[in-house]
Amino acid sequence: MKERTRRALRKRWIVGAIGLALTAPRTVCAADEAGPRLAASTLSTRLGNGLEVVLSQARQQPIFSVAVRYRVGGRDDPQNLDELAHLVEHLSFRRSEHFVHDGGLRITGLSGVSDNAYTGVDDTTFVSHGPVSALPRVLWLERQRMAFALGSLSSEDIVSERKILENERSTMRADRVGGMFWQFVSAELYPPEHPYAPRPERGCILRCELRHAQWLMQRGYRPDNARLVVVGDFEVAPVLDSVRKLFGSIGNPGVSLPAVADVPARAEHRSITIAAPVPRCRVHLWWHVPGTMRAQRRALDVLGAELRLLLVTDLVDGVGLASDVGVGVVPRASDWLWSVHIALHPGVDPKLVERRALAQVARLRRETLPIEFARESQVTELLEAWEDLDTRAELLASEHFGFEIERAKGEQSRVSAEDVRRLAGQLLAENPALSVYVRRAVDAPRRGSLYEEPR
Amino acid sequence: MRPGSLRLSRLLALAMVSACASGKREPFYVEHPLTRTQQLPVEAPPPIGRAERPLLPRITETTLRNGMLARVVSRPGTGLVSLVYANRRARLGADYLPVFLGDALLAGARRTDGQLVYPVATAGAFPQVRTGSSGTTITLTCTAHFFLEALELLASVVQRPVFDPTWMRPVRSQSQLDLLRMGALYSDWALAMWHSRKSFELDLEGVAGRLSGVDQQALRRAHYEFYAPEDSALLVAGDLSPAPALGAIEQHFSGWAQATADPRQAERSVPRTAAPAVGTAESDSEAPRTRRQIIVTEGDGYPSVSVIQDAPPVPSADDVAFELLSRLLTDDGSSNLLKTLRYEQGHAYYVRAHTITLPERGRYLFIDTSVAEETITSDVANVLRALRRLQSTPVDDRDLAGAKARFMAEIADSLSSGAGVAWYLAQVHLRATPALESIEARLDATTPEDIRRVAQRYLDPERATVGVAGKVSESLAALRELGEVTIP
Numbered sequence: 034m035k036e037r038t039r040r041a042l043r044k045r046w047i048v049g050a051i052g053l054a055l056t057a058p059r060t061v062c063a064a065d066e067a068g069p070r071l072a073a074s075t076l077s078t079r080l081g082n083g084l085e086v087v088l089s090q091a092r093q094q095p096i097f098s099v100a101v102r103y104r105v106g107g108r109d110d111p112q113n114l115d116e117l118a119h120l121v122e123h124l125s126f127r128r129s130e131h132f133v134h135d136g137g138l139r140i141t142g143l144s145g146v147s148d149n150a151y152t153g154v155d156d157t158t159f160v161s162h163g164p165v166s167a168l169p170r171v172l173w174l175e176r177q178r179m180a181f182a183l184g185s186l187s188s189e190d191i192v193s194e195r196k197i198l199e200n201e202r203s204t205m206r207a208d209r210v211g212g213m214f215w216q217f218v219s220a221e222l223y224p225p226e227h228p229y230a231p232r233p234e235r236g237c238i239l240r241c242e243l244r245h246a247q248w249l250m251q252r253g254y255r256p257d258n259a260r261l262v263v264v265g266d267f268e269v270a271p272v273l274d275s276v277r278k279l280f281g282s283i284g285n286p287g288v289s290l291p292a293v294a295d296v297p298a299r300a301e302h303r304s305i306t307i308a309a310p311v312p313r314c315r316v317h318l319w320w321h322v323p324g325t326m327r328a329q330r331r332a333l334d335v336l337g338a339e340l341r342l343l344l345v346t347d348l349v350d351g352v353g354l355a356s357d358v359g360v361g362v363v364p365r366a367s368d369w370l371w372s373v374h375i376a377l378h379p380g381v382d383p384k385l386v387e388r389r390a391l392a393q394v395a396r397l398r399r400e401t402l403p404i405e406f407a408r409e410s411q412v413t414e415l416l417e418a419w420e421d422l423d424t425r426a427e428l429l430a431s432e433h434f435g436f437e438i439e440r441a442k443g444e445q446s447r448v449s450a451e452d453v454r455r456l457a458g459q460l461l462a463e464n465p466a467l468s469v470y471v472r473r474a475v476d477a478p479r480r481g482s483l484y485e486e487p488r
Numbered sequence: 489m490r491p492g493s494l495r496l497s498r499l500l501a502l503a504m505v506s507a508c509a510s511g512k513r514e515p516f517y518v519e520h521p522l523t524r525t526q527q528l529p530v531e532a533p534p535p536i537g538r539a540e541r542p543l544l545p546r547i548t549e550t551t552l553r554n555g556m557l558a559r560v561v562s563r564p565g566t567g568l569v570s571l572v573y574a575n576r577r578a579r580l581g582a583d584y585l586p587v588f589l590g591d592a593l594l595a596g597a598r599r600t601d602g603q604l605v606y607p608v609a610t611a612g613a614f615p616q617v618r619t620g621s622s623g624t625t626i627t628l629t630c631t632a633h634f635f636l637e638a639l640e641l642l643a644s645v646v647q648r649p650v651f652d653p654t655w656m657r658p659v660r661s662q663s664q665l666d667l668l669r670m671g672a673l674y675s676d677w678a679l680a681m682w683h684s685r686k687s688f689e690l691d692l693e694g695v696a697g698r699l700s701g702v703d704q705q706a707l708r709r710a711h712y713e714f715y716a717p718e719d720s721a722l723l724v725a726g727d728l729s730p731a732p733a734l735g736a737i738e739q740h741f742s743g744w745a746q747a748t749a750d751p752r753q754a755e756r757s758v759p760r761t762a763a764p765a766v767g768t769a770e771s772d773s774e775a776p777r778t779r780r781q782i783i784v785t786e787g788d789g790y791p792s793v794s795v796i797q798d799a800p801p802v803p804s805a806d807d808v809a810f811e812l813l814s815r816l817l818t819d820d821g822s823s824n825l826l827k828t829l830r831y832e833q834g835h836a837y838y839v840r841a842h843t844i845t846l847p848e849r850g851r852y853l854f855i856d857t858s859v860a861e862e863t864i865t866s867d868v869a870n871v872l873r874a875l876r877r878l879q880s881t882p883v884d885d886r887d888l889a890g891a892k893a894r895f896m897a898e899i900a901d902s903l904s905s906g907a908g909v910a911w912y913l914a915q916v917h918l919r920a921t922p923a924l925e926s927i928e929a930r931l932d933a934t935t936p937e938d939i940r941r942v943a944q945r946y947l948d949p950e951r952a953t954v955g956v957a958g959k960v961s962e963s964l965a966a967l968r969e970l971g972e973v974t975i976p
Contacts, residue, residue, distance in 0.1 A: 093563075094900040095540035111515070127831070131530050144536045145893025163897045164539030173533050184522045193834030200837040200858060203789030248516040282528055288519050312669065338612075350607050353658030356665055378661050409612030413631055416568050420905045442567075 076269050077435045080281045083257025087429045087436075088272055089264045091422050097265025098162040098422040100430040101175050105253025107154040108228035108293055108367065114241055115232035116198065119152040121249050123194040125159075126150070129177035130184045139174070146171060154229055155366040157253070158430060162423055165266045169275065172263075176279040179259065183250045188243045195239055214307070214471075221303045221467050222319065227296040228367055252290040256283050262429045264422050298368050302464040308474035313356070314377040316386050317469040320461055322362065322369035330362070331411070331444040332452045333371070336397070336460070337361045338407035339453055343393040344375065354381045354389070364431075371460060383470040391464075397457040404450045412445050539893045541928050542900035545909050548730035550738070554746050555718030558737040559913050561725040563906050569635045569726025570907040573642050574914040576623035578714035581847035584695050588663045588702065589710050590617040590624045595655040597644035600740070606655060610634065610641045621847050623918040629907050632727035636736060642722070643740035646715060651707045664696040675785070675955075676794075676844055680852040683796040683953035685777060717744045721917040725909035780971030782868075782954045784964070791958025792858045795871050798946045799843045799851040802919065808930045809938045810853075810946065814841040815891040816883055816939070817855055817874065825855075825874040835863045839871075853946070861959060865966040868954055872970075875952070878943035882936035892931045899924065 075089040110117045126139060139148055146163030159178065161171050216231040223230040252258075261280065263272060298321050326333065341360040348355040355375045363370040375386055396402070418424040419438045429436055549559040578586035594617060596606040608615060611634030616627050626645065630638050674692070681688035702710075722737055799814075800806040817825055818841045829836035836857045845851045855875075859867040902908045954971065967973050 091904070094543055094904040096897060096900045096904060132533065144890060145539055145895075145897040147894065147897070162901065164893055164900070166537035166539050167893075169534040170536050173531070180528065193831075196834040196860070197830065197837050200790050200835075200860065203858065244516050244518055247518045247522060251518060251522065286519050288517070313665070346607065349662075350655070350658060353661055356662050378665065406609070406612050409631065409634070411612070413568065413612050413629060416566065416631065417629060417905070417907065420566055420568060420907075422901075422904055 074269065075429075075437065076273065078273070079434075080256065080277065082281065082283060082285060084280050084283075085260040085434055086273070086276055086280075087260065087262045087434075088267075088269050088276075089262070089425060089429060090267065090269065091264050091425065092266050093420075095165045095266050096162060096422065097165045097168045097171075097263060097267065098160065098426040099168070099171055099175065099264075100158055100160045100262045100426040101178075101259060102156050102158040102262070102430040103253050103255075103259045104156050104366075105249065105258065105290065106152055106156045109249065109253065109290065110232060111245075112232055113234065113237055114245055115235060116202075116238040117241060117245060117249050118157060118253070120191075120194060120198055120238055120241055121246050121253070122150050122152045122157045122159075123198060124186055124190055124246055125178050125182045125250070125254065127182075127190050127194070128185050129181035131181055132174070132177050133185075144170060156431075158427070160423065160426065162426075168263070168265065168267065168272070172275060172279055175261065176283070179254055179256065179280065180283045183247060183254065186243060186246055186250070191241060191243055191246060195241065198238065217305065217307055218317070218319070218467065218469060221299070221305055221469075222321075222370075223298050223368075224296060226294060227298065228293050229298075229365070251286050252288055255285045256280060257285045258290065260430055260434070262426045264426045264429070293367060295367075299466065302466060302468075304468040304470075306470040306472055308472045311471055311473050313379065314381065314383055314473050315469075315471040316373075316375045316377065316383045316390070317467075317471070318373040318387070318390065318465040319467045320371040320465045322371050322460060324369075326456065326460060327364070327369055329452075329456060330364075331441065332448045332456050333362050333460075334411045334414075335404055335408050335445070335448045336453050336456050337371075338410045339402065339404050340373070340393065340397060342407055343396065343402075344373070344390060347389060347393060348375060348386060354378060354386055373465075379473075383472070387468055387470075394457070394461050395463070397454065398461060399454075401450045401454045404448070404453050407453075408445065408448055412442060415442055415445055539896050542896060542903055542924075544924060545725070545903060545913075547913070548734065550734050552717065552738055552742045554742060554744055556741055556744065557721040557917065558734055558741070559721065559723050560728070560730040560733045560737075561906075561909050561913070562728060562730050563726055563909070566727045566906055567632055568629060568906050569632045569638070569724065569728055570627070570629040570905075570910040571635075571638055571642055572628075572723045572910040572914040573626040573646055574623060574721045574723060574917045575625075575646075575715060575719060576918050577716060577719040578619060578624040579847060580619050580621050584667060584699070585702070585710055586624060586714055587619040587666070588660075588699055589707060589714060590619040590626075591659050591663045591666070592651055592656060592707055593617060593626070593645045593649045593711075595659040596650040596652045597641075598648040598650060599640060599644050604650065605641065605644055606650075606652075608641065608645055610637050613638070615642065615645065621845055622915075625911075625914050625918070627907070627911070627914075635724075635726070635728055635733070639736055639740050646720070647741075647744050649707075649711060651704045651711075653704055656704070656707075660699060660702075664699055667692055667696050667699070675957075676854065677846060679783060679794060679796055679854075679953060679955045680844060680846060681849065682781065682783060683777075683852065684798070684850055686849055716746060717741065718746055721914070723910045723913035723917070725906040725913070727906075777951045780950060780952050780954065782956060782967050782971045782973045784956045784960060784967070784973060784975045787957030787959070789958065790858045790860055791864055791956050791960050792856065793864065793868060793871070794955040795855040795868070795875070796953040796955065797853045797855070797875070797948065799853040800942070800946055801851055802845075806942045806945065808927065809934050809942045811895060812888065812891045812931075812934060813878060813939050813942055814843065814853060815894055816878070816887060817841045824877070825871060828870055828874075829857065829859070829867060833863070833867075835859050835867050861963050864956070864960060864963050865970060868967075868970055872949040872952065875943070875947050875949040879940065879947055879949075881940070883939050885936065888934070888936055888939065892934070895931060896928070899927070 075087065077085070077087045079085050106118050107116070128134065139146075144163060144167035146161050146167050148159070148161035150157065150159045159175065163171070213235075216235065219229050219231050225233075261276065263276075322333070337360045341358055344355075344358040344360065349358060355377050357374075357376040359372070359374040361372060363372055373390060375390060377383060377386055415438070418428050545561040547559050547561055549557065551557055578589060580587055594608045594615065596604060597608060599605055610628075611630040613628050613630045618625050618627075626642060628638050628642060678688050722741065724733055724737070800810050818839055826836075826839045829839060836859050839855065839857045841853060841855050843851055843853050855871055857867070857871070902912050956967070960967065964973060
């Protein structure tokens with residue numbers, strides 16, 4: 034996501050003379066008479082063609098955020114065409130049968146709208162935000178993408194976007210593991226036939242042809258495989274009417290997406306070391322979250338915050354072994370992961386850090402710890418996500434259908450210390466499913482041939 | 489047609505029919521017609537109306553008797569409150585010490601009642617410290633009923649840091665690491681100084697080493713020098729009432745004494761442990777730039793390209809027009825450059841523009857992209873051509889309207905959350921940027937001719953500096969035709 038530009042105002046208020054006693058508070062900037070408009074309501078519905086629609090009011094500014102999420106992603110890449118879903122995402126920006134513009138299927142230059150898209154393992158999400166005056170045009174464009182982009186693709190587009198994709202992949206190599214980190218991790222977590230397992234050949238997308246892109250787009254970019262979320266300063270009824278008119282008539286093709294293979298993840302504990310020219314060593318630990326625990330998402334979040342607090346206190350603030358700690362749930366359709374990432378200070382032994390981290394995990398399983406701080410942090414995060422339009426749109430696009438903020442907040446607030454201890458006992462086995470050390474090796478090749486070391 | 493081939497085609501047709509009949513399809517079967525919605529009516533694209541102006545926050549402010557500024561914006565119903573402490577004296581410039589000091593503030597503090605606070609956290613939130621070239625901010629967002637607790641924490645950190653040696657150890661390591669990670673920032677600074685022929689020194693490892701010598705006493709003196717109420721502001725936005733909030737701020741901060749020491753004395757008392765990153769006017773080159781320079785450094789992946797140009801100071805009469813000009817060059821604007829490099833040629837994934845400000849050393853525009861080595865020369869030439877076009881031809885009215893709409897949308901976006909509002913107000917304190925109330929009028933008044941005027945005044949493609957990071961050994965000869973290549 035592009036970093037938001039924060040612009041500033043010039044100070045125009047003249048402060049009182051130095052030495053003045055505290056002056057009475059004064060209102061110095063003429064705001065709109067109504068003040069901030071924060072009342073909000075959310076509506077979830079499903080159109081006849083299966084398209085899920087979520088409309089959520091956010092009246093604080095005359096702006097909107099739109100997210101359209103298609104449930105097609107890296108898991109749907111054929112064995113011999115890695116990144117096909119990503120390529121199709123790129124292609125969908127080029128044009129439609131009825132909209133040809135030299136700036137692509139976008140309106141950024143005309144309206145102040147900013148847009149982007151992400152291809153994940155399960156889904157592809159198109160996001161845009163801008164002044165609410167441009168919302169009708171953005172919805173119209175999303176209809177173009179859903180109904181009319183497929184028929185406009187050409188072989189020249191494939192050649193051009195393959196180059197762009199290669200360029201993008203190059204810029205994503207900032208982790209200095211050559212963009213290969215998830216390839217290594219997924220190969221350990223999943224057997225080859227699992228949808229999340231890495232494809233056997235990296236870069237084979239360069240063999241992609243027009244028919245391959247058409248195949249995936251026809252199956253993935255369709256109303257019964259999508260959710261449309263609109264957040265912003267609008268009245269729900271007219272926008273819903275407009276959505277019905279624009280999207281309700283789009284039919285689904287006779288073909289369906291190939292079913293996602295139901296293959297269990299590897300169960301046994303595994304560990305690998307990746308040597309790469311990274312600036313600092315890292316330790317990563319993963320546990321699989323059993324399907325039965327997914328309903329306890331709020332408690333999982335509190336558990337994550339609690340573990341992070343313990344690890345920060347011990348590893349960062351305490352002995353100074355690590356500089357950053359991240360803990361959280363990675364909810365994916367076929368396998369939820371519980372992840373811990375620790376960035377080490379130079380010269381610190383990763384084995385020592387892993388041992389200390391697992392000791393804190395054991396403490397969570399064993400003891401009922403005070404969780405007020407962790408719970409409060411998660412309530413704050415939830416409210417912050419809801420207040421920010423873009424984050425709310427992404428939240429509504431990814432959370433279960435019919436998500437309600439007040440209910441989620443209530444669930445979050447009711448998580449007890451005993452819930453957390455019990456959940457830790459069920460979820461966090463003594464050894465994680467996978468532990469990874471990323472070792473600093475300045476002599477390791479920078480691209481393409483990174484190697485794994487046996488422990 | 490030969491009889492044999494007829495038999496073969498019949499056999500193939502038979503095989504296809506039987507495959508379809510048995511439900512088997514080729515692996516990449518595509519159903520036709522491709523577009524299952526050909527019967528759908530084709531509507532004209534709806535018009536885009538004029539963007540509404542952003543809703544301005546209702547700010548209630550006061551100045552404490554010690555000179556500190558407090559501003560509060562009420563946003564009822566959100567359940568959250570965001571606080572930003574802003575200090576424009578502790579800024580990253582010739583000295584790294586303010587950055588280290590900012591980190592050190594989080595190594596423990598004393599509350600009003602004298603109790604130690606460690607670790608520095610409250611109400612589910614850890615404060616975040618950021619020090620840049622315009623000052624230091626400490627931000628904290630929590631649920632509204634913890635406002636007073638958050639205020640107490642910020643007041644403790646800012647006024648009564650402890651710098652306990654034990655707690656400082658990890659902070660020091662972190663600061664040193666952060667310094668070494670600032671390579672990207674400093675490489676921008678280095679390019680900007682190269683472009684303006686001003687002196688620049690960089691010794692990150694040396695600075696990191698010297699930070700080890702900054703002890704508790706030195707930090708206390710530095711804190712006294714850099715943290716003073718008269719250069720500070722507290723900005724609060726959230727679910728609270730302004731008057732009681734301002735009262736609480738007064739209670740927590742009005743006892744903070746103004747700095748009374750002679751600044752020259754402070755200068756001597758604080759050890760200058762950090763090497764100067766940016767030189768002084770005396771050390772600048774006096775020779776003017778005569779031609780284009782291309783600076784080539786190592787890098788991974790596709791070469792990244794930055795074209796550096798001068799930018800007007802802020803505030804100035806040209807700042808709004810120049811902001812629009814920079815949007816016209818990037819993804820967010822109607823960028824002819826992006827159309828050329830991405831959609832026509834398939835060479836670039838993005839084109840972005842950003843400005844950087846170096847304290848007392850000027851402001852610079854960077855146009856960034858990433859391209860393949862095989863095409864780098866023509867791509868750089870395209871960027872330079874786009875700059876020349878801005879100087880010679882007035883921009884299209886529609887493109888300019890789009891850039892204006894984006895500018896306003898960014899402001900509205902910044903003001904759409906409590907954290908955004910508080911941050912925005914902090915930037916008001918730290919940077920002198922155009923007043924929000926006048927921006928709309930200034931945007932309306934900006935014409936295509938204004939864009940051309942500022943392009944002619946600040947852009948100079950013939951003497952641009954081009955930074956290239958990546959492997960371009962095969963293209964060096966071609967790059968030399970664009971300008972003087974230097975490999976530092």
